[in-house]
Amino acid sequence: MVHFSWKTVAFFVAFVGVIWACSTSKDTPDPTPDPDPNPSNTGTDRKLLLTNIADNIILPGYTNFKTKFDLMLAKSDAFAAKPDQASLMAFRQAWVDAYTEWQKVELFDVGPAESKTLRYFFNIYPANVTGIEENIIAGNASLELPASYPKQGFPALDYLINGLATTDDAILQKYTTATDAAKRLAYVKQITTQMNTMLTAVLTEWTTTYRDKFINATGIDVSGSLSKLVNGYVLNYERYIRSGKFGIPSGAMANGVPSAEKVEAFYKKDLSLILAKTAHQASIDFFNGKDVKTGKEGPGFKTYLTALGAKDSQSGKSLVEVINAQFDASNAKLGTLKPNLYDEVKTNNAAMVAVYTEMQKAVRMLKVDMTSAMSITITYADNDGD
Numbered sequence: 001m002v003h004f005s006w007k008t009v010a011f012f013v014a015f016v017g018v019i020w021a022c023s024t025s026k027d028t029p030d031p032t033p034d035p036d037p038n039p040s041n042t043g044t045d046r047k048l049l050l051t052n053i054a055d056n057i058i059l060p061g062y063t064n065f066k067t068k069f070d071l072m073l074a075k076s077d078a079f080a081a082k083p084d085q086a087s088l089m090a091f092r093q094a095w096v097d098a099y100t101e102w103q104k105v106e107l108f109d110v111g112p113a114e115s116k117t118l119r120y121f122f123n124i125y126p127a128n129v130t131g132i133e134e135n136i137i138a139g140n141a142s143l144e145l146p147a148s149y150p151k152q153g154f155p156a157l158d159y160l161i162n163g164l165a166t167t168d169d170a171i172l173q174k175y176t177t178a179t180d181a182a183k184r185l186a187y188v189k190q191i192t193t194q195m196n197t198m199l200t201a202v203l204t205e206w207t208t209t210y211r212d213k214f215i216n217a218t219g220i221d222v223s224g225s226l227s228k229l230v231n232g233y234v235l236n237y238e239r240y241i242r243s244g245k246f247g248i249p250s251g252a253m254a255n256g257v258p259s260a261e262k263v264e265a266f267y268k269k270d271l272s273l274i275l276a277k278t279a280h281q282a283s284i285d286f287f288n289g290k291d292v293k294t295g296k297e298g299p300g301f302k303t304y305l306t307a308l309g310a311k312d313s314q315s316g317k318s319l320v321e322v323i324n325a326q327f328d329a330s331n332a333k334l335g336t337l338k339p340n341l342y343d344e345v346k347t348n349n350a351a352m353v354a355v356y357t358e359m360q361k362a363v364r365m366l367k368v369d370m371t372s373a374m375s376i377t378i379t380y381a382d383n384d385g386d
Contacts (some may be wrong), residue, residue, distance in 0.1 A: 019240035029317060042299075045308025047220040050301040054211050057300075058108050062293040065101045069199060070096040073124045076192050080185045083175040085168060092161055095326060096271060099154045103279040106240065109227070109232035111214060112205040119240070120146070121198045124351055125155035126262050129163075132156055136187045137178060141192045152191045154159050155266075160188055163267030217226050220375050230301075230376045234366050237283050238382065242359040257347035260345035272341035277334055280359075284327045301370070312365075319373060323365050328360040 042048060072094040079087040106119055121143070128150040135141035135151055143152050150156075164171045175181050217225040247253035249263045257295070265271040289300020297303075302320050310319035333355040337344055344352050371378055 003340070003368040028104045029131075042302050045222075045299070046220075046226055047215055049289075050215040050218065050229075052100065052291075052299040053229065053286075054214055056251055056291040056293065056298060057286060057289070058105075058213070059206060060106065061105045062206065063290065065098070065105045066203065068094070068098040068101040068198065072198060073192055076188060080189060083172055083185070087171065088168060088172060092268075093250070095154070095157055099158075099271070100169070100278050100366075101275060103275050105122075106279065107236040109208045109226045109231055112202040114232060116198060118147065118148045118202050120197055121194060122153040123155065123264075124153060125151040125244075125264055126266055127155040129158045129159055131219075132159060132187070136183050138267070139183050139186065140151055143190065152194060155264075156191055157188070158265055158267045160184070160191075168311070173253060182353070222377060222379055226374070227376050227379070230371060230374065231379050233283070233286065233301075234303060234363070234371070234378065235380050237366060238363045240278070241279050241283065241386040242356060242363055244278070245272075245341075246352055246356040248357065249341065250349055250356055258345050258349055260342045262374065263341045263345065265343065269340040269342045271339075273337055273339045273344075276341070278335065280327075280330065284331075287323065287327070297358055305370065305373055306374055310370070313369065319369055323362065323370065326358070326362045326365055330355065330362055333358045 020226070072091070075087070075091040075094040079091040080085075085386040102122060106123060109119065131148075131151040135148075139176045141151075142230060161171070175185055178184070214225045217223065220226055222228075243253055246371050249259055251258035263269070263272045264275050269272055287300065288302045289298045291298055302324075305320050306318065311317065312319050315322065333351070336347070337355065341352070367378060370376075
């Protein structure tokens with residue numbers, strides 16, 4: 001029989017305990033890992049970024065838009081109750097204000113706006129005039145199907161309050177003495193009701209459930225909020241600003257064949273440049289994390305890229321500085337245009353193409369360099385070769 005002293009036993013137990021503790025610390029995962037790869041650097045804190053974007057950019061942006069949109073609803077109802085010169089002018093101005101404010105929120109193509117395809121009910125142009133007139137005659141047309149998208153929203157209202165005739169008196173006759181006047185007024189109401197229904201659904205989801213879900217989805221995979229934000233942002237800049245407002249009307253994306261009739265706000269032509277400039281500036285402000293209420297910059301794409309140390313692959317300069325410089329270059333080209341983009345396509349199309357060219361440079365930076373630095377995958381498809 002082997003004899004052990006108490007000292008020997010105590011040493012053995014202590015030794016085994018040390019070995020077990022060391023192996024446990026290496027093999028057992030942390031039950032609550034930090035979702036941020038560098039929690040000491042607030043610039044890379046994605047929850048902080050998402051919270052700022054939700055609370056200081058998206059939600060107040062929607063609030064501002066709803067204020068302008070609600071006024072347009074009121075003016076449209078007043079016009080329907082008494083279609084005259086005064087109510088028509090008031091409706092038009094409210095439409096201009098709401099349409100301009102829309103440019104600041106269209107880029108929020110994430111969450112409820114994406115799932116409910118809000119953009120398709122608000123701003124698909126050019127308007128399908130033949131389809132609109134068919135819907136007015138039918139009196140019971142659905143505005144839910146994809147084929148109905150260019151028959152509603154701001155572009156359809158543009159046609160109905162600005163494009164029915166060449167004079168206001170002739171337009172008012174369409175709503176007063178024409179045989180289909182009641183049906184035409186009813187269609188205006190159907191359009192504004194549909195817009196209100198869709199906007200209300202998006203805002204309700206944001207303010208009840210989606211806001212918390214959004215700020216807590218801090219991953220960078222395709223299900224994370226940052227990935228969805230980046231994809232929606234780049235898509236809006238590429239497809240709906242660069243292409244929709246300039247590339248398509250100028251013919252830069254159609255083998256050089258211009259289509260002046262495809263400008264935004266076709267029937268209120270002197271509004272088209274204002275809409276384009278507003279949308280472009282909204283994209284710049286969003287990139288820089290600018291608070292809608294105070295104008296101060298907070299956590300956003302700019303601070304995130306800076307914290308990551310993102311550099312331009314060609315110049316070695318800060319990627320943020322290079323992107324903002326390219327935004328400035330696009331703005332400079334926008335500044336050379338006159339308010340009526342229809343006329344610009346007809347008489348000064350080289351300037352329209354020049355805007356498209358500068359914006360295309362920004363697209364490459366946003367879609368390739370920015371996403372690469374952020375480790376974000378572009379999930380939408382296009383055929384531009386970027």
